[in-house]
Amino acid sequence: MAGTARRPLLVLLLVAGVAAIAESKVYTPEDRVLLNCGSTDGLDADGRRWAADTNDNTWLIDSGKSSLMAGADKMDTALPSTIPYMTARVFTMEAVYNFTVNPRDRHWLRLHFYPSSYNGIAADHFRFSVSTSTGITLLRNFSVYTYAKALSQGYVIREFSLPPTPAGFLTVTFTPEPMGNETYAYVNGIEVISMPDIFADPAIMVGFADQTVDIAGSALQTMYRLNVGGSYIPPSNDSGLTRHWYDDTPYVYGTTQGVVYRAGPHFQIKYPSEIAEYAAPAELYLGTRSMGSDARLNQNYNLTWTMEVDGNFTYVARLHFCELLLNRPNQRSFDIYIDNKTAQADADVIGMTSEKGVPMYRDYAVYVADEPMAAEGEAVWVALHPSVALRPQFYDAILNGLEVFKLNDSAGNLAAPNPEPSRLLAKAELGATDRGAALNSTGEDHTMSKVMGGTAGGAAAVGILAAICVVWYHERKDKEVPASAGGGGGGGSHTSGWLPLYHSHTSGKSSGHLAANLAGMCRHFSFSEIKVATKNFSESLVIGVGGFGKVYRGVVDGDTKVAIKRSNPSSEQGVHEFQTEVEMLSKLRHRHLVSLIGFCEDAGEMILVYDYMEHGTLREHLYMGGKPPLSWRHRLDICIGAARGLHYLHTGAKYTIIHRDVKTTNILVDGDWVAKVSDFGLSKSGPTTVNQTHVSTMVKGSFGYLDPEYFRRQQLTDKSDVYSFGVVLFEVLMARPALDPKLPREQVSLADYALSCQRNGTLPDVIDPAIKDQIAPECLKKFADTAEKCIGEQGIERPSMGDVLWNLEFAMQLQDTFEGGSSCGRRRPDQAEGGGGAGRPALEPSNSNGSTASVTTLATSSGTSRAHDTCVIVEETDDEVANGAAFSQLVRPTGR
Structure with missing residues (x-):
C-alpha cells in the first residue's frame, strides 16, 4: 500500500519500539x-x-x-x-x-x-x-x-x-x-x-539432572519462532539476522490464553553483557503474555503453548524473558514445564536479571519419540505455572518469545518423512x-x-x-500453462512447518462426484436446461465476467429470470470454490444475500444459478458502468443493506462466516434496489471454539481490498471483512477504484489516499462531484469516521460489522434530519426525492443476536403512508442455520 498515511512495512512495525530498538546493535554478516x-x-x-x-x-x-x-x-x-x-x-x-x-x-x-x-x-x-x-x-x-x-x-x-x-x-x-x-x-x-554465535551455550536436558546438550557443534532446523504477546516481526526488523518472528496466538493452548501487555514507545531495553544483542530483536522484549491478575484462577491452570514436531529428534526450546512491570525479586515467580517435565522451578526474571527491562533467555532440550499410535502426532509442550512454594507477591508467569529448534541426530540427519x-x-x-x-x-x-x-x-x-x-x-x-496437479487445501494434521498456509487451485473441471454430495441442498439443473436458459450460452446474454467465468442472463421455468455463472476451464477457481459457494448459499437465506437457486455439474461443467439482479453491481453505478450516478441517499441505502448482509454472516448463522472477498463488484442490486452480497466462493467458516480468535489460512481476496494484517499474518478474522467494507465505503464516497495504477503514487491505493485525506481534512475536496452537494455535513462526518475506523491497521482497532451497521443507520438518520424528513424510511432510486405516494421502504433494524429482519410498512386507513406516521413490523428472516428463535415486535426506528 502507498500513501502518506501508511509508510513502508518497516516503519509501521517500528512505531512502538523505536527507542528500544535503537539500543540494540545491527549485525553485519561477512557472508x-x-x-x-x-x-x-x-x-x-x-x-x-x-x-x-x-x-x-x-x-x-x-x-x-x-x-x-x-x-x-x-x-x-x-x-x-x-x-x-x-x-x-x-x-x-x-x-x-x-x-x-x-x-x-x-x-x-x-x-x-x-x-x-x-x-x-x-x-x-x-x-x-x-x-x-x-x-x-x-x-x-x-x-x-x-x-x-x-x-x-x-x-x-x-x-x-x-x-x-x-x-x-x-x-x-x-x-x-x-x-x-x-x-x-x-x-x-x-x-x-x-x-x-547465538548457540554457544549448552541446553539443559529436561528430565535428567545435571545433563546438558551441546548446541554449538550441532546443525539445527528452525521449527517455530514466536513473538509471544506481539505481532509479526519481519526480517528487516531483526537486527541484521533476517529472521521471521510470528504471532504466538495460534499455539496458545486452551480457553484461558492469559493477558497481553506491551511497554510504551519510550521503554528502554538494556541488553546485559552476557546476552548478545542479536539473540532476539528489542521489539520482541517489549511485549509479553502473562496469566493475568486473578491469583486464584492462575493457580488452577497452566499458560501453555503446543507445537507439533517430527518424532525421534531432540529439540531445543529457547524461552525469552524480559520483565516490563515489576522491579523486585519474588514479585513474580513461576515454574517452567517442557513436555510435562519440570524444566526449571521457581523462575524469577528479576532475580536473574536484577532489574526490569533487561532481557534474558534459557535453552531447554527435550527428546521427542515417534509414537505411531498418537492421535495428533508428536508435539513440544511449553507450560508456565505460578510458584506456590515461594509464595510470590503475584501468582503469575510471563513469556516474551519462544523458539523451537530441531537438532541433528547422531547420524547427522535432520530429515523427516513427508507429512x-x-x-x-x-x-x-x-x-x-x-x-x-x-x-x-x-x-x-x-x-x-x-x-x-x-x-x-x-x-x-x-x-x-x-x-x-x-x-x-x-x-x-494469459500465458499460463494449466497445472497438472489438482487438489485443495485444508488444515494439516502434522504441522512441523512454520510458514504460510496453502490452498492450491483446482485447475481441472469437477469430477462429477459433487452432484450427489450437494443433492438436496438446492435444485440440480441438467446441462440441457442451462443451454436452453442461455440460448446455448449466447454471447448477447453475457452480463459479466469474473474470476470464476462468464455470467449469463437467462430464463428458467418459462418466466423466471436468473443469472447463470459458468466456470471457465482456465479459471484459477475450481471445485472447492464451486462447492463452497453451493454449501454456503444453500444454507443461508437472507434479504441482503444473493439467493442461490441451483447448480449444474453435468458434462464436466460447473454452473451456478442465482436470482437475477436487475440493476447489476454497485460498481457499475459508481464508475466504469456507463450508468447514471446514484444519489447519495441511494448509495448510503445500498451500503446499509450490504452491511446488514455481512453482519448476518458474522453473527446470525450457526458459525461465523467470513466472506473474504468484499468489494463493489460483489455487492449486487435487485429490481427493487435492494443490496445483496454475492460470490461466496472464497468464504470461510470462522472460529468454532471460544479459544480461537482467527482462522489460519492462505491469503485470498482482491488487491486493494485486502486486510493488511491478514496479508502479513495469514490470520483471517471477521475484521478482515470489515477492512474490505471500509474500502467499499470510501469507494462509494469517491467513485474511484480501490487500486488505480494510472494515478500518482500517493493516490494509487484508495484506502491510503482516503485515509490521508480524512486525517488532513481534505476529504470533502475529493468526494464524487455528482453527490458532493447532497451530503449532510454531519452525515458525511459519521460516514467518513466509520470508514476510517474500518480500515484501521490492526483488526482489534476496527469496529464489528454490527457497529458499522449501527453507524451507517445513524448516518442515514442524520441525513434525514438535515433534509427535514423522518428517520423511518428512505427512498428507492425510482422514487422522487419529495416522498409521498406509497412512501419509502422503512429501516430494517438488526436484533440483538445478529439476525436481520425484513420489514413491511403498515399503511394508514386512507391507503397512503406518510413517513412520519409509518411504523414497521419486524418479521423473522427465513434462516436454516440460525438459532431459530422466532420474534415479532412493533418498532418505530427512531434515533438511538
Whole structure:
C-alpha cells in the first residue's frame, strides 16, 4: 500500500519500539549470498537483492550444464514476492552448489520452494534429497508438493543453522530420487548468510539432572519462532539476522490464553553483557503474555503453548524473558514445564536479571519419540505455572518469545518423512458432504490447524508495487500453462512447518462426484436446461465476467429470470470454490444475500444459478458502468443493506462466516434496489471454539481490498471483512477504484489516499462531484469516521460489522434530519426525492443476536403512508442455520 498515511512495512512495525530498538546493535554478516535460482538478479518485495545463479556464475560446480532454468507455470496469490519463487533451477541428476564462506562463522542456510509445475513437469514429479559438505542430511526423499498440500502452505522455506566449516567452503547437494522413470529436483532460492554465535551455550536436558546438550557443534532446523504477546516481526526488523518472528496466538493452548501487555514507545531495553544483542530483536522484549491478575484462577491452570514436531529428534526450546512491570525479586515467580517435565522451578526474571527491562533467555532440550499410535502426532509442550512454594507477591508467569529448534541426530540427519495429507483434505477430495462438520473438527483439533504463517514480503502490497503486481499477474495468467496437479487445501494434521498456509487451485473441471454430495441442498439443473436458459450460452446474454467465468442472463421455468455463472476451464477457481459457494448459499437465506437457486455439474461443467439482479453491481453505478450516478441517499441505502448482509454472516448463522472477498463488484442490486452480497466462493467458516480468535489460512481476496494484517499474518478474522467494507465505503464516497495504477503514487491505493485525506481534512475536496452537494455535513462526518475506523491497521482497532451497521443507520438518520424528513424510511432510486405516494421502504433494524429482519410498512386507513406516521413490523428472516428463535415486535426506528 502507498500513501502518506501508511509508510513502508518497516516503519509501521517500528512505531512502538523505536527507542528500544535503537539500543540494540545491527549485525553485519561477512557472508551474504542470496541466489535467485534459474533466473537473473533482482529485488524481492522486502528490497533485498538476489543474485542470478546463471551459467556464467561459479555457484554451480558444473556451471549448470546438468540443469535447466525454468519458470513456474502458475502463480499463487499466497506468494509474498515473485523473487525468488517464480523461477527455479531444475535438476535431472545430482547437482552441487558451492559457497566460499568464513570458516569461523555459523551460517543460516535457507532453501526456498514453491510447489508448482515447471516447464510442463508436474509439481508432484519432484522428489529429492539435500545434503551438505559438513555431512548433514537436510532433506530426504522430499516432495515439496506433498509437504505443501498436506500442511496447507503456499510456499515452503526450510531454515537451517549450520556450524562453522573449517574448510572454508560449504556445498549443498541436490539429489533427485526416482519417481517411476523420471528423476527431478529443483530449488527456487538459496540463502547462505553468516550469523553470530547465538548457540554457544549448552541446553539443559529436561528430565535428567545435571545433563546438558551441546548446541554449538550441532546443525539445527528452525521449527517455530514466536513473538509471544506481539505481532509479526519481519526480517528487516531483526537486527541484521533476517529472521521471521510470528504471532504466538495460534499455539496458545486452551480457553484461558492469559493477558497481553506491551511497554510504551519510550521503554528502554538494556541488553546485559552476557546476552548478545542479536539473540532476539528489542521489539520482541517489549511485549509479553502473562496469566493475568486473578491469583486464584492462575493457580488452577497452566499458560501453555503446543507445537507439533517430527518424532525421534531432540529439540531445543529457547524461552525469552524480559520483565516490563515489576522491579523486585519474588514479585513474580513461576515454574517452567517442557513436555510435562519440570524444566526449571521457581523462575524469577528479576532475580536473574536484577532489574526490569533487561532481557534474558534459557535453552531447554527435550527428546521427542515417534509414537505411531498418537492421535495428533508428536508435539513440544511449553507450560508456565505460578510458584506456590515461594509464595510470590503475584501468582503469575510471563513469556516474551519462544523458539523451537530441531537438532541433528547422531547420524547427522535432520530429515523427516513427508507429512501425511490432512484428514480434512482427504475428506474434501472424496467429496464429503458436511464440510461444515469437517471445519469444526479441524477447529477442535487444536494443534492440527495451527500452522502459523507470516508474509515475509508484506511490503509487496506497499504503494505502486501492489498495482504493478496485479497488472503483471493478470498479464501472466494469459500465458499460463494449466497445472497438472489438482487438489485443495485444508488444515494439516502434522504441522512441523512454520510458514504460510496453502490452498492450491483446482485447475481441472469437477469430477462429477459433487452432484450427489450437494443433492438436496438446492435444485440440480441438467446441462440441457442451462443451454436452453442461455440460448446455448449466447454471447448477447453475457452480463459479466469474473474470476470464476462468464455470467449469463437467462430464463428458467418459462418466466423466471436468473443469472447463470459458468466456470471457465482456465479459471484459477475450481471445485472447492464451486462447492463452497453451493454449501454456503444453500444454507443461508437472507434479504441482503444473493439467493442461490441451483447448480449444474453435468458434462464436466460447473454452473451456478442465482436470482437475477436487475440493476447489476454497485460498481457499475459508481464508475466504469456507463450508468447514471446514484444519489447519495441511494448509495448510503445500498451500503446499509450490504452491511446488514455481512453482519448476518458474522453473527446470525450457526458459525461465523467470513466472506473474504468484499468489494463493489460483489455487492449486487435487485429490481427493487435492494443490496445483496454475492460470490461466496472464497468464504470461510470462522472460529468454532471460544479459544480461537482467527482462522489460519492462505491469503485470498482482491488487491486493494485486502486486510493488511491478514496479508502479513495469514490470520483471517471477521475484521478482515470489515477492512474490505471500509474500502467499499470510501469507494462509494469517491467513485474511484480501490487500486488505480494510472494515478500518482500517493493516490494509487484508495484506502491510503482516503485515509490521508480524512486525517488532513481534505476529504470533502475529493468526494464524487455528482453527490458532493447532497451530503449532510454531519452525515458525511459519521460516514467518513466509520470508514476510517474500518480500515484501521490492526483488526482489534476496527469496529464489528454490527457497529458499522449501527453507524451507517445513524448516518442515514442524520441525513434525514438535515433534509427535514423522518428517520423511518428512505427512498428507492425510482422514487422522487419529495416522498409521498406509497412512501419509502422503512429501516430494517438488526436484533440483538445478529439476525436481520425484513420489514413491511403498515399503511394508514386512507391507503397512503406518510413517513412520519409509518411504523414497521419486524418479521423473522427465513434462516436454516440460525438459532431459530422466532420474534415479532412493533418498532418505530427512531434515533438511538
